[in-house]
Each structure stands twice: as structure tokens, then as C-alpha cells.
Amino acid sequence: MNYTSLFGYLLGEVVLTAAAFVILIADVMCHRKDDVGARNQRMAWWTLTGLFLAAVVYAIQFAQGNANFADGTLVINPLNLFFKEVILVITAITVFFSMEEPVSKHVGEYYAMILFAAIGMAFLVTSENLLMIFVSIELLSLSLYALVGFQKQILRSAEGAMKYFAFGAVSAAFLLFGLSYIYGATNSLSLPAIAETFKGDPLMARSPVLLIGILFTLVGFGFKIAVVPFHLWAPDAYEGAAAPVAGFVASGSKVASFVALTKFLLLGVAPAAGAATISFPFTPHFTPGWAPVIALMAFISMVWGNLAAITQTNLKRLLAYSSVAHAGYILVALFGAKAWGQTAIYFYIIVYALTNLGAFGVVTALANKVGGDDIRCFAGVWRRAPGLTVLMMIFMLSLAGIPPLAGFFGKFYLFAAGLAADQMQLGYLWLVITAILMSAVSFYYYLQVLRVFYVNPASRGGPISICPCQRWPMTVIALIIFLIGWYPTALLDWIQGFLQRV
Amino acid sequence: MGGTSFEYSYLLILVLLIGSIFFAVAPLVIARILGPKKESSIKNATYECGLVSKGDPWVQFKVQYYIFTLVFVIFDLETVFLFPWAVAFNALGAFAFVEMLIFIGILAGGLLYAWEKGVLEWR
């Protein structure tokens, strides 16, 4: 084993870790006496420097060849590097959002925890090993629990963190238990090696021990991606967390978890899929495996997420339920043919994460100035912050999936992948129809939010000034959503190209 | 019992366990059986002499106890990783040493932070 090259592969994460420690210790040692706002800005720039350096390292690694270190604990290929870059971008935008106003007086810890979470995400998208996946999910979750609870003076924040933590702890136990069963059944930890065992052993695909392991693992993943019935933490955690943190949980953590879940299911245990198809004159056909579980979770998430979102009066809770619904849409594509399904999921998760981050950015920028994050507080914001309202319109319409925007093509690819599943026998048509119907339902609440922003009579107050550190990242996100909407094939070709070079 | 040498090697611990439980429980039981019992309200008071205690004896402790234990748990977990490293050290060579240095270094960074934050000061 070559330790020097290992260090080279890990350099990006090493940079992030070093940045986290420098921030953590510099803030508490050198800047303790300074004003909180000034410290916040200084530490934010340090964080951004660290993120930028790591991004440069990953960019250089693109040019080098693929590598697979020790049983898939560290897999370097263009796809993984691309997702690491996406995570760095999401983290950087989160940092920009938190720049104007410190989330808490523990500034250094805040940015260090964001970096720790980013390290966890980076490891999560880059590993194809069950042990590594578990450890990085834990690093990610632990940092996020703390981040959600950072505003301790607010009871809501403490409650959100507590619920997030309690659910997270139980689901981590399920995840670890499931992974141990998978290891017990297949005697290997790396996903490609697990896939190999199916070839040698025809009984493996319906081994009950393996299936129960997969089931429990899906409970753990279901918590991370917040699908029904493991979504209960999401509304409270999103509502309690500071808006930038909520955006970070809703985007960065989702990207990393979905990439890991997709790899786990399609790369590792694909032969144990089973089936949950309903062919034309209503003849359901079930075979045990992960497909029925995923289909059920997708179905309930789409229905429940969208219906519950309608009744919400708090914008962050509404976004939480909408994210539950979106997680359901994404699961539909898991049934697609391997390459096509993967492409659709990767495409959508990037678009979705950026859009959601933008929506939470609008909440960050406005919530304090309009007096809360209830939807009614945003009444008539159109007159007070016209630019931001236009951005919000773009984000909401993209989440709803209105044609010229990226969200539409994302959903289109997802549902197309769902249709192409089951060897073109339309076995998962029932899921796709649910998804399309529920997307139509989701128009209602997204447009309802926009109606409040635009039509409802304005509350008192003059124009709202938005910090450039929030305005510019949001504008860039909106532009990206527009560009992907105009040239969806560009991103699609990119992802497909990366997938071929895996 | 059908055990192998593995089980028998732990038999001693089991014997020790039973022995220690016996030595703890036996005096209590013997005292209960042999001791004469003459109960009165004065004898049953919390303090046979002195003032009668007032209020709830339960007080809320300082949060610092908790933070100290937290730090302790973290470094207790570190020893768990140190132990197999130490056992396998001879077979592994210099890089294992560097790996453990990094591991401890990262945790020491956390400790340095806690120190500077003033967590370790008793207030």
C-alpha cells in the first residue's frame, strides 16, 4: 500500500480538516474579544478560502486517473469528484448566506461544524464501502444535529435538534444493524465485491438475511433522505434551524445521501431488487427485495409530502414537506435501467439541491426583516424587495416543475426513467402516474406561496436592502437553473460522460 | 456445558464474579438474619442526632460536571482505538505510528479548542 498516494487522494479532505481546525482554534484564541459580526465575516472568509483550496485540489484530481483504495473506502473517479465539487459549492453558498448575520455567538464553532459536515458529505459521495459509508453518515449527521441546535436561546431550535438527534440515533442503529447483516450474508464490505457475490451464489438474491439487512439499511437511508415514514424530524428540524442551516440540511445532506443510496442499491445490491410491478389490467406482482420497500416509500412520500405541504403555514415547514415529496419523486427513478436511472437521479438531485438552497436563501434574507418565517409574514414582499421576489418565483416554479426551468427537465428524466423500468413493460407506471398527479397538486402550494409574495396586500415598511453576500449567490443559482433549463442536455451529457469513465 | 478452552479461560472470571457478589451480599443477609431488631422512630430518622433535614435533598448540579464527562467519553473512546494499535504495533511499522499520531493530533486539536474555550476551568 502506498501511503504517499493515499495522502494525495485525501488532500482535499485534509485541506478541509485543516481549515476547520484553524477556524476553530483561531477564533477562540485570537478573536475572542472582537465584535461578533466582524468575527463572523472574518471566519466566513477563512471558511471560503478553505473550500476554494479544496475545490482546486479536486479540480487537479480530475486530470489524474481513477483510483480505488482499500476495498472501496476511497474511490476517486470523475463522478465522485464532480459531486465533491457540487458539495463544496453548496457549502460555500451556505457560508455566504450566514455571512451577514451570525447564527450564534459561537462563530468559529459554527463554521467548523459546517466544514465537518462538508467533510462527511465529501467522504460519503466518494466511498463504496459499507463501513466508510456508515462512518461518514455519522460524521455528517452529528455535525448537522449540532448545527440545527446552534440557536439555543430559541426553544424551537432546541426542539428541532432534539427530534433530529433522537430520530437520527435510532435510524443510525438500524443502519449499522442492517449493514452488519449484509456483511454477514455476503462476507464483504465493498459494494462491487457484494455485487460479485450474487454471481457466484444464485441463492444470494433471495437470502432472507441479506434482505432484512437491506431493509434495515433502507430505514437508515430513509431517515437521511427524509421519506415517509422516517420524515417526522424534517419539519421540526427545518423550522427550528437557522435558515442557512436548514438550507444546508435540505440540499447538501440530501445530495450526499442520495448519491450514497443510489450507489448502494444500484452498484451493490441491484440483483436483490425484487419487484413491485402492476401490469396493465391490474395484476400486481411482488417479489421480495428492495424494490417493494422503495416503491412503497416513494408512493407514501409523494402523497403525504404533497398533501401535508398544502396545510403548512410556515414557509420552512412547507419546504420541508416539499422536500419529502421530492425525495419520493427521486426514488421512482431507482427502478430505471442502471445507467439511465443513475443519470436521472444525479441530474435531479443537483437541480433540486440548488433550487432548494436558493429558496432557503430567500427565507434567510427576508425572515428577520419581515418579522418571521410564517408564510403570511411575506405578504406583499414584492413591493419591498422586487429582485428577491423574482428569484423566489424562479425557485418555486422550478421546484414545481414548470417547463423552461431546470426542475421540469429533472422531473421529466426521473419519470422517464421510471417508465423505462421493468424492461419497458410499464410495470412501475402506477408510481409514475402518482408522481405526475402529485406534481400537479404541488403546483397549488408553490403558487400559493408566490401569491402571498406578489398579490397579498403589503405589510408596513419600506424597501428591504439585501446583503450582496446573499443577493449574488442567489442570482447565480437562479441563472444556473435557467441555463440548465435551456440546455438540459449539457448537464446530462456531463453526468453521462462521468458515468462512462467510472 | 460443552465449552472449549475459550469458555474455560473465562470460567475464572465467572467464579470471581460470583465470589464478589457473594462477599457483597452475604454480610447484608447475615446482618439481616442475625442482628436484633428494635425499631423506633428516632432510630429510623435519617440522622440520629442533629437537625432534621428540610427540603428536597436533590439539587441541580453545575453543567460543568457534564462537560467534563463529555470530554472524558471522547478520550475514553480514543483509548479503545489505541489498544488494538498498540497490540499490533510491532507488525505494522512506521506508518501505523504516523497514522496514530494524526488520529491523536486531531483529537488533541479538539482538546486544545476546549481548553482555550475555557471549558476546563472550574467556574
Add this chain to the structure above:
Amino acid sequence: MLWFVLLFGLMTLVTGICAISVRNIVHCALFAVVFFFGIACLFFTLRAEFLAAVQIIVYIGAIAILILFAIMLTHDVTGEAAGGMIHVGGITGGVVAVAVAGSIMVALFRESLIRNSQSLVERTAAAPQVSVKTIGEALMTPYVVPFEVVSILLTAALVGAIVLALEQRPAKKEGS
């Protein structure tokens, strides 16, 4: 050996149930200690000596102390009577627990049917005995990346816990 497994299993089960049903939370914590010890004993019977030692060092040596100190921070140790376990949450939890346990048992049983009565236990019994040295070598050689990530994880836990716990309590002061 089987008798020991049953004995330790029963001990774990009973103390586990006590730990969640007793009203005084100090007693709950003490039952949890015995519960952790039962788990450690079960690890011994599975021949995972290192794991058993870790279980005792970490859970009884550290986590139990942490739980006790956390209890010391609370205002009151005996809450209202929970009204037994017969309420909506208790019943749902019970059903889920039974379902989880049942599905595991059914899976293990059916696994041995599929594999021509060669049970999972027999197959795993053939695995080589894992010594502390093997664990050390595995941690240092193939699994060095997760090993180092664990140190970041522990530091993140330390920092997060300090931030969440280290807050000046509101002016209301009692005792100490």
C-alpha cells in the same frame, strides 16, 4: 454454553425493560448499567472478546457516568407516573419492536431452510477467530481512512457537545 447465552439474554431483556419502565430515572440509569453489562456478556459468548471489553470500558465506564451526570443536571428525578406502557406511543412502539424482532427471527430461520439446513450460525462459526491484533492491523492497513475519519467524528462530537452544553443558564439558580 447455550445456558449462558440464555441467562445473559434474559438478564439483558429484563434489565432493559426495567430501564425503560421504572419511574425514578436514577434507577433507570442503574438498570441501564446492568443492561450494558449483559450486552458485554453476550459479546463474550459470541467470542468477541475485544468488543465485550470495549462495551464495558465505553458503556459502563463512560456512557453510564455521562447518563448519571446528565440526570444530575435535571430538576426532578421522579416524574409523573407514566401510566404504564398502555398508551398510543407505547403500543405503537411495542408493535414495531415485535415486528422488528419477529422479522429478524423469521429471516434467520428461513435462511437456514434455503441453505439446506446449513444455518448462518454454522457458516459464521467457520470464520477465523478475531484477535485484538487482527483488529489493530485491519484498522491500520485497509481501514485507515475510516479510522482517521472517526477522529474527526469524535472531535466534531466534542465541539458540538461543548457548544450545546456550554451556555449560561438563565438567572434562576437553585442549589450549588
